[in-house]
Amino acid sequence: MSNSKLDLQKADKKPKENITKVDIWRQFPLLIYAIIIITPLSLVFFATFKNLKQLYSDPLGVPESWSLANYKALFANENMLIYFKNSVIVTCISVFSILLLASMIAYAIVRLPKWIGNIVFGFVVVGMMVPTQVNMIPQYLLLDRLNLLDKHLGLICVTVATFLPIAVFILTGFMKTLPKGLIEAASIDGASHWQIYSRVMLPLSGPSLATTAIFCFVIVWNDLLYPLLFIKSDSLKTMPLALLEFQGQYLTNYPMIFSGVVVASIPMIIIYVFLQRYFIAGMTAGSMKG
């Protein structure tokens, strides 16, 4: 092989080596981030297979045996299924209502004359700035007067009102990016506002609706504050509230709490996997030029 050929080969190889090194350095922060996220999750997952004694003696280690005793004990408590069901009801109705109302408000903001839309949007942003704690007492008193305390309806109403602004914020941002020509084409085709919203804007807002749904689902599913404030009856408790039962005054049963946390995470993982495909960008590709 001639020298010139060898030089050419070297020249071909060099950039590849550089790219690999750059890639490693680029991914290094992601690796650190992944470790920071995965480590506590793994410890929680491992803890669910340990008893209390094992957990205290070896909190960081891999369980000696993969016993499902904690999970069995968790579901031996008949109420756990009820709590799970309560969480599903409250979360699903809340998230559905948030998406429905927020998408309508976002559509209105996009379609209203600019200055009116900006005012409405301003109110929404202000709504996001009010700390939850400030509203706790007024909300409690309001629900009491409306006779909605210790009812799922009351909890759902407060949850929807609380998370509506952030959902409107996300959806408005997305709807503003949809081509205006589509709305105009639909109105010339003879569509009313409701038809434009339901048959054009809503189907095209799939990715942002999925993002908002996951965002709200995680917050509402894990929410402890509002159920703690407004729910008293044992039969109406949600999962996070029920998990508090494992926290005693003198002793906390961490393996049981962790098992509950793992079980409570399953719907979120399912939701994420299910909605993930809607994240695919470019839903509007092909509608306009280019």
Added chain:
Amino acid sequence: MAEVKLQGIYKRFKDTVAVSNFNLEIKDGEFIVLVGPSGCGKSTTLRMVAGLEQPSEGKIYIGDKDVTYAEPKNRDIAMVFQDYALYPHMNVFKNMAFGLQLRKMPKDEIKKRVETAAERLGISHLLHRTPRQLSGGQRQRVALGRSIVRDPQVFLMDEPLSNLDAKLRVQMRAEIVKLQKGLNTTTIYVTHDQVEAMTMGDRIVVMKDGFMQQVGTPSEIYHEPANMFVAGFVGSPSMNFIEGEFVQKDGKCFFTAQGIEVELPGKLSDKSLSSKSVVLGIRPEDIRVDVEKTDNLTSPVECKVELIEDLGAEEIVFLKTKGGQEFKARISSDLSKAQAGNNVNAYFKLNKIHIFDAEEGSKVPLSA
């Protein structure tokens, strides 16, 4: 099908006047083209007819109905957008059927209409594809199809060909004209391309800065431009404008400029001019180079050939007079003897000379 009338239309956006005193009567089945440079108000005018914008003043009639403030859906119009505006989540069939479904038309009728329109446009095989699976030309056909299935009173087209490549544009141009003639539907077509305007429209409306400059048939616009803007905007290469002066000698009228003195075919009234300064306009194809002088030509203008652009069938010859005045002539390649660097005599066709007021730009009539 219906007549469209625009009476005294103004459109203001805060301090900007986008359209000013626009008056036009479009006949039933007529193909009218609004043409002008960007920002001249042609799209705004179209959007006002569509109902997507409301006029600040004036009235719009479709047929006998005053639709000035009517919703777009109540105007019985269809519009083809520059960017197609196809619904990306629907396939071609659903895109075309959407307007009919909203009008609660029976399913069989919808199917029949969509299939007929698709066949007419040659997109029958694409009915189950989504817009993202189509090429630019196919998308444009679907957008046209969506309009024609509705059988509206008026078609509105907002630069529908501007995103297509040159070859496809020529093809679609002819197809749209054929389609319009076949359907005989009143059509308002907006474009900034003067070739599209000349080849497609029954009548052309030339606009500038929100003002209507001239309305007329393509031939009128080309041969009898109302002012310098229209004369310069229409035609490629554009009309030559030579600044000079109007001089009267021995009862005859002459135009003089740098190295040019030509006798005008008619007389100019001093009253019709705001000053002695005038602009002579002559289209490149109305200039003859190195030919025998005939009665319908001016006296020769001595000039030098600066450059020749050979376009195959014809040549664009860039000429410069001794006084430094530049202009160009378009000559058939078969007849051209010009060579770069040579001195030649150029002649203007007498009946093709246009005289414009240098200050106002308006055309100055030549009396016999």
